Amino acid sequence: MNTVEETIDVAVPVHTAYNQWTQFESFPRFMALVKDVEQLRPNLLRWVVGRGPLRHEFDVEIVEQVPDSHVAWRSLDRRFMHQGKVLFRAAAPERTTVVARLDVSPAGMGLLAHLPGLAPRVVHAELVHFKEFIESVGQEGGSWRGTIRNGHVYPVGPEPARSRVPRWPVG
């Protein structure tokens, strides 16, 4: 595994930065490399990054998520094998330090794994995009305040809206 770690300071409170980060489907709005994200479940995301011959689609499992603290994930796709973590630390009441850590398998992540120096630059650039976006809009576009531990989802409140579906027995 090659580890990439990049840090950036963002001029919003930690809960604002964190809440925006939980809105994965908004990422294509400000991240250059991310073309589409579909949140299939609280702990399952489908990402599309890059375009043309460098387009990759892969599923990601969120294995740990703690509000205002961190989000950790792992790829479920052997062709794009990696794991990552984003940490949020309150640097001041209105400032947050965001640390992104990516562990890339030599066999995964295509060019990111093979071109030296590319992965840190890409990760840093996307963090800058995140910073520019959230600082310019000033507040998060939504939030999910549940927790994920060891891959299991612990929602806030007993009955989140998405769980309100027919539950009677199906034969």
Next chain:
Amino acid sequence: MRPSHEQPDERPTVTKPKEWAAGLPGVAHALEYSLGQTSVPRTATTLLAINQPDGIDCPGCAWADPTPGHRHRNEYCENGAKHINDEATSRRITSDFFRQYSVTDLNRQSDLWLNQQGRLTEPMVKRPDSDHYEPISWPEALGLLAGELKALDSPDEAAFYTSGRVSNEAAFVLQLFARAFGTNNLPDCSNLCHESSGFALSETLGTGKGTVSLEDIHHADLIFLVGQNPGSNHPRQLSALEEAKNNGARIIAVNPLPEAGLLRFKNPQKPRGIAGRGVRIADRFLQIRSGGDLALFQGLNRLLLEAEDARPGTVLDHDFIRSNTSGFEEFSQHARTIAWEDILAATGLTRTEIEQAGDDVLRSERVIVCWAMGVTQHRHAVPTVREIVNFLLLRGNLGKPGAGACPVRGHSNVQGDRTMGIWERMPDNFLDSLQEEFGFEPPRAHGVDAVNAIRGMRDGHIKVFVGVAGNFVRAAPDSDATEDAIRRCSLTAHISTKLNRSHTVCGRTALILPALGRTERDIQATGEQFVTVEDSMSEVHTSQGRLEPASRTLLSEVAILCRLARLTLDGKANIPWDQFEGDYGLIRDRISRVIAGFQHFNRRVVRPGGIRLPNPVNEGVFPTPAGKALFTRNAWQMPEVPEGHLVLQTLRSHDQWNTIPYTDNDRYRGIHGGRRVVLVNPADLARLALEEGQLVDLVGVWGDGVERRAEGFRTVPYPTAVGCAAAYYPETNVLLPLDSVAETSNQPTAKGIVVRLEPAAGE
């Protein structure tokens, strides 16, 4: 004279069972059958539209489709292709046909022959004093049925059966009509196939559906295939399993028969599937005795508990168990008391085999259990599914990607029909919503399921039986009892596409109401309509026919039901049946207001891929009364088999769709030119002093004093589990007693019939 379909076959040819499924022969057989039914252009139209985002949902099975953009141009299997072109056939049944054949004549014909006559094209009636069906106009036919319904002393004297081919829109309209009429008598094919799964999952997880999507299959570490035959019954599952294997998954197949599709798959969409050896499916095959699955999972659970004892904190997911479950202590105490000798007796496996499977489990972070009717059609089916849930809970294999419970359903919309309210005991909150939306008081007393509907007809409480799609007479257990019960009805009516035995075994008055098929264009007052269906993985999507209808006089299922409702209800309840018939979007608007999860149904369902209904378990919610998943204590059980007897499981041939055989061949099992065969382990044949190819009668053993005998079956030595025989249904449904049902779910036990084999008279 016994009907031809009950006569012994000419001696069928028996060859070695296949050890792989699909490949080029699958393509060839699909095309051969399709082109035998209809033209090249119609075949091409149907096949290229099957399971495409804007195309026809294959009625063949309920396996989910890949995400749009990931589908093959040919996104179907051999059996789906056969099934869809069986419906798209160019053969037609007209009134001349019914003048030529009396009902008695037709009832002498085999199921295969009846189906091969082609599509029904006009409404027909059999009057009480006649042995022939004769033409009747739509208004007269529906008026006759409505009049009979209105003349009943109570709405509960009618029953409305649904088969899983029925769309969400037709199902919603049917249940609405039945409840506005005043009854919850809504038996369905779910009662016969996965009722036990629904009961057990609801009780333990708080939701009656499977928790797994295709991506979970793709990313699992270990997949159990229990009591199912994907090669014949849901072949597209094999593509998902192939992808899982490519991602490194292991597969354990658990079944009495070493079915070809459990062993190896040659994907005809890939070069190595055509020219190469394909992919091995099962890394481990556990040849279990029929009815031994409960004991197997009890054994695995005991192994997991003992492994945790030996290495505390490393085997069980304590955080998950503590946070999300209740009843663990009571379960674990009980699980340790299950004796190994009982586990080995029930499973027929060695302890080493079970321990090796247990080691696979310990090496796997993400485990899925798939199961089908080999699990659900036993007396102890509900405890078996509950024990599977225990197994999944122990290591937190619920609610995380790549893990979960996967009941594999058969009929394409069997799940959706239930979601739409086709159930005899819908919860009050659903009935409250219906009342609020439509302004009438739905009946609250529970109705009858399939078994109780037969009892009701037998006892004279149910006098009118309406079947929407399907072939109830042949799908139901205890054929003689069912046929007697049906014949006691004053009227039976079937909304059908093709002829089957439910038309030849009928009430004193009988109606055939011919309907559009899934493949056909459905044009109503507001233009061309589509319908929606829900697959086994809770994905709701559209289906739009492409072919010109088999006849101009066909009505859609929705239209037939709306017209019947209007004629029957005489304005009772202010329901705009005319508008529903003219615009199915208006039905979907009502669905969106009555059924949770269907908000903005019309807008969302037309997106490519449709709507994925969330499963509460995957949202971290276990909506049981306790708010947690339940561990349960399940007593050890196995089928009781007297000396000299076998446990018979009934099954489909490869060339068969539900009750309808397409040919007399079952090439995967090496049976050619006959269906009245019984597959028996050679050791059992020797023990019972029977010869290969000997003609025997299968005689059921049940304590009600009724002799149930299926005559004239050839013995075939077959590598099925010792003590377990297999034979095709519906021919063997005659052996399944009406009262032989699963505990609590009331599902007939078609995989656990105790029989003896008697040499046939004259042999």
